Amino acid sequence: MIGKHLLSMNQLTAHDITQILDTAESLRRVTDRPIKKLPTLRGRTVCNLFYEASTRTRISFELAAKRLSADVINFSADSRSSVAKGESFKDTAWTLEAMGVDAIIVRHGSSGAPHQLAQWVDAHVINAGDGAHEHPTQALLDLFSIRERFKEIEGLKVAIVGDIIHSRVARSNVKGLITMGAEVTLVGPATLIPREAASWGATITHQLDPLLEDLDVCYLLRVQKERQNEQLFPSLREYANLWGLDARRMSKMKADALVMHPGPMNRGVEIAAEVSESPRSIILDQVANGLAVRMSLLYLMLGSNEGIDA
Amino acid sequence: MSDVLITNGRVVDPATSLDEIADIHLTDGSIARIGTGLSVAGAEIVDVTGAVVAPGLVDMHTHLREPGREDEETIATASAAAAAGGYTAICAMPNTDPVQDSASVVDQVWASGREAGLVEVVVSGALSKGLKGERMADLGEMAGSAARVRLFTDDGHGVQDALFARRVMEYLVSVDGIYAEHCEVEALAAGGQMHEGETSHRLGLRGIPAEAEELMAARDIALAKMTGCRLHLLHVSTAGTVELVRRAKSDGLHVTCEATPHHFTLTDATLEGYDPMCKVNPPLRPARDRAAVIEGLKDGTIDAIATDHAPHAQQEKDQEFSYAPPGLVGLETALALTITELVDPGHLTLAVAVERLSTTPARILGLDGHGSLATGRPANLVVFDPAAEWMVDPMKLRSKSRNTPFAGRTLKGKVLHTFFNGKQTVTAGEVVRGALV
Numbered sequence: 001m002i003g004k005h006l007l008s009m010n011q012l013t014a015h016d017i018t019q020i021l022d023t024a025e026s027l028r029r030v031t032d033r034p035i036k037k038l039p040t041l042r043g044r045t046v047c048n049l050f051y052e053a054s055t056r057t058r059i060s061f062e063l064a065a066k067r068l069s070a071d072v073i074n075f076s077a078d079s080r081s082s083v084a085k086g087e088s089f090k091d092t093a094w095t096l097e098a099m100g101v102d103a104i105i106v107r108h109g110s111s112g113a114p115h116q117l118a119q120w121v122d123a124h125v126i127n128a129g130d131g132a133h134e135h136p137t138q139a140l141l142d143l144f145s146i147r148e149r150f151k152e153i154e155g156l157k158v159a160i161v162g163d164i165i166h167s168r169v170a171r172s173n174v175k176g177l178i179t180m181g182a183e184v185t186l187v188g189p190a191t192l193i194p195r196e197a198a199s200w201g202a203t204i205t206h207q208l209d210p211l212l213e214d215l216d217v218c219y220l221l222r223v224q225k226e227r228q229n230e231q232l233f234p235s236l237r238e239y240a241n242l243w244g245l246d247a248r249r250m251s252k253m254k255a256d257a258l259v260m261h262p263g264p265m266n267r268g269v270e271i272a273a274e275v276s277e278s279p280r281s282i283i284l285d286q287v288a289n290g291l292a293v294r295m296s297l298l299y300l301m302l303g304s305n306e307g308i309d310a
Numbered sequence: 311m312s313d314v315l316i317t318n319g320r321v322v323d324p325a326t327s328l329d330e331i332a333d334i335h336l337t338d339g340s341i342a343r344i345g346t347g348l349s350v351a352g353a354e355i356v357d358v359t360g361a362v363v364a365p366g367l368v369d370m371h372t373h374l375r376e377p378g379r380e381d382e383e384t385i386a387t388a389s390a391a392a393a394a395g396g397y398t399a400i401c402a403m404p405n406t407d408p409v410q411d412s413a414s415v416v417d418q419v420w421a422s423g424r425e426a427g428l429v430e431v432v433v434s435g436a437l438s439k440g441l442k443g444e445r446m447a448d449l450g451e452m453a454g455s456a457a458r459v460r461l462f463t464d465d466g467h468g469v470q471d472a473l474f475a476r477r478v479m480e481y482l483v484s485v486d487g488i489y490a491e492h493c494e495v496e497a498l499a500a501g502g503q504m505h506e507g508e509t510s511h512r513l514g515l516r517g518i519p520a521e522a523e524e525l526m527a528a529r530d531i532a533l534a535k536m537t538g539c540r541l542h543l544l545h546v547s548t549a550g551t552v553e554l555v556r557r558a559k560s561d562g563l564h565v566t567c568e569a570t571p572h573h574f575t576l577t578d579a580t581l582e583g584y585d586p587m588c589k590v591n592p593p594l595r596p597a598r599d600r601a602a603v604i605e606g607l608k609d610g611t612i613d614a615i616a617t618d619h620a621p622h623a624q625q626e627k628d629q630e631f632s633y634a635p636p637g638l639v640g641l642e643t644a645l646a647l648t649i650t651e652l653v654d655p656g657h658l659t660l661a662v663a664v665e666r667l668s669t670t671p672a673r674i675l676g677l678d679g680h681g682s683l684a685t686g687r688p689a690n691l692v693v694f695d696p697a698a699e700w701m702v703d704p705m706k707l708r709s710k711s712r713n714t715p716f717a718g719r720t721l722k723g724k725v726l727h728t729f730f731n732g733k734q735t736v737t738a739g740e741v742v743r744g745a746l747v
């Protein structure tokens with residue numbers, strides 16, 4: 001069973017992940033109905049505690065909670081200004097606790113903030129992205145999207161390309177994919193791949209081209225423009241030349257191979273415009289599936305035992 | 311002054327190669343005699359059967375926070391914590407506000423230490439004005455002040471500019487100072503939250519590589535060789551640094567170094583739960599480095615156990631891991647951690663432990679009145695029960711701050727009495743208020 005909190009993909013077994021994805025599938029049928037609401041979380045309060053602006057993720061969680069009839073509070077915070085006012089992160093946690101929220105969905109620029117929060121509050125804590133650590137619901141919606149296309153995740157060959165070292169999406173996806181039996185390769189310049197990433201169970205390589213024809217999924221990570229100023233690679237142009245997925249590279253991939261991206265995209269850097277718009281790209285499915293997966297999580301973590309078809 | 315007779319203790323004094331059950335007669339604040347079956351008419355008897363009597367501990371690395379952050383610690387509260395931990399001398403680090411970079415500031419700290427009267431507050435001075443690594447602090451004036459500063463450091467920062475480091479070392483030779491370095495190449499460590507390695511990459515925390523420490527240690531050793539300056543490396547934490555010091559010593563250089571109890575006790579694995587209490591600089595390292603630190607303490611490459619006692623207010627540690635300041639309090643747990651982690655498992659004999667906690671740091675700092683139980687010396691000593699177990703309760707610490715990563719841990723080794731210049735500052739584990747005022 002999923003624990004009280006969802007902080008890291010480490011917590012989830014293949015069985016847990018399958019349960020979350022199966023439930024998401026059932027719940028998606030609900031969202032296809034004219035009345036898109038379930039009463040499951042009526043009377044429960046979910047707080048979106050966002051220390052980093054991410055409209056997409058916040059709206060996805062908000063909608064998921066509302067579809068399950070929960071009350072939602074949105075709390076955008078800025079750690080630095082809170083501290084300037086003499087309020088620590090722990091004070092904020094206790095304030096939310098005093099308000100009696102049932103779940104806190106936290107997005108934070110500081111790795112581990114959800115872990116700290118979970119130690120201070122009684123509410124369920126769901127990690128909606130923490131620093132360069134993890135983004136479990138992104139990984140779950142990615143797994144959902146992959147499973148939807150291939151039916152089985154086990155045995156698939158997945159490359160995650162780009163800025164692994166700064167990416168919470170990469171960390172969660174590596175764990176989730178490996179738990180589900182996929183073969184994961186991390187691709188990019190050595191400056192963007194942790195030296196110890198091999199201990200995650202993934203293969204590390206620095207060249208994308210030799211992999212392409214074998215891949216089932218090519219997962220591209222956003223390359224932030226600031227990284228070139230940090231001397232992690234010479235220029236965005238060179239990055240695009242060596243690791244960007246363009247039409248030429250895409251043409252080497254198998255006919256049913258997929259292209260994925262967690263968004264927002266830097267078109268022309270890690271992904272060429274024609275690739276993002278090709279039929280292989282399931283980037284919009286990823287967004288849509290995010291809602292179902294987040295509903296599923298809230299349902300399983302907070303819900304009573306009412307049937308999905310109720 | 312009255313006479314005190316401490317009877318039936320196991321007297322361990324590495325300076326005089328003593329390790330036997332004996333009585334100690336204190337008179338007029340000094341050690342009059344050590345022997346068996348002593349009797350002194352009218353003396354106050356302190357029976358310490360089953361306990362160890364050792365020279366008072368000497369901490370080379372203490373952050374007292376006064377002046378500047380009296381909400382976190384004061385010279386008086388740090389002195390009480392030190393006495394409770396068995397210390398009779400502590401070395402005040404200069405990163406106060408104002409910085410201890412002039413004779414007037416070091417003298418003020420020194421005078422406040424005298425006033426608190428529970429331990430000798432030895433004052434260190436900054437190497438550079440404002441710890442900025444640009445202009446020399448008033449090195450000679452501090453050396454010649456009432457505080458008689460010997461140890462100079464920009465602790466908290468490494469000196470980044472090699473030419474500046476060279477000039478300061480050259481100059482310190484002429485004022486008989488020790489150049490003490492916080493080894494950290496900032497370009498490599500910037501933004502780092504913990505040791506860079508498998509754990510930091512998994513936790514998504516920016517790392518501080520071992521090389522950030524080792525490169526500066528190597529540079530300083532080369533400069534010490536060039537200038538002839540005495541060099542002390544603060545809180546060494548990596549296997550590479552220990553090896554560099556080992557080689558420098560075998561080359562005959564005058565290099566000393568220290569390690570902290572948290573570096574020989576904990577590893578970076580304790581960061582798994584993102585507990586800001588375990589955030590410290592230099593960071594906790596992997597098991598391999600911890601083992602090298604223990605080995606260094608064993609073979610004498612590491613001369614001293616120093617606390618790097620760094621009090622922080624609760625609300626500062628209640629922040630997100632990335633925003634919480636590094637540092638932990640250590641004065642009241644150092645002896646017990648040494649016994650629990652080093653003596654009990656057989657890494658160090660009790661005598662060597664006392665050497666690292668008292669004899670050698672006293673010698674490095676040039677403190678004639680500490681680190682030895684030789685007859686005629688000031689009576690600075692600690693009595694502890696090496697077998698007594700106690701649980702660390704942050705609320706019971708005498709330090710004004712309670713940022714310890716050891717809360718709830720059961721440790722072995724309990725301070726019973728501390729004598730500072732013959733006066734009892736701790737009796738049966740309790741600090742005697744106003745002992746020397």
Ligand SMILES: [Zn+2]
Nearest residue numbers: 465466492544
């Ligand atoms: Zn330091």
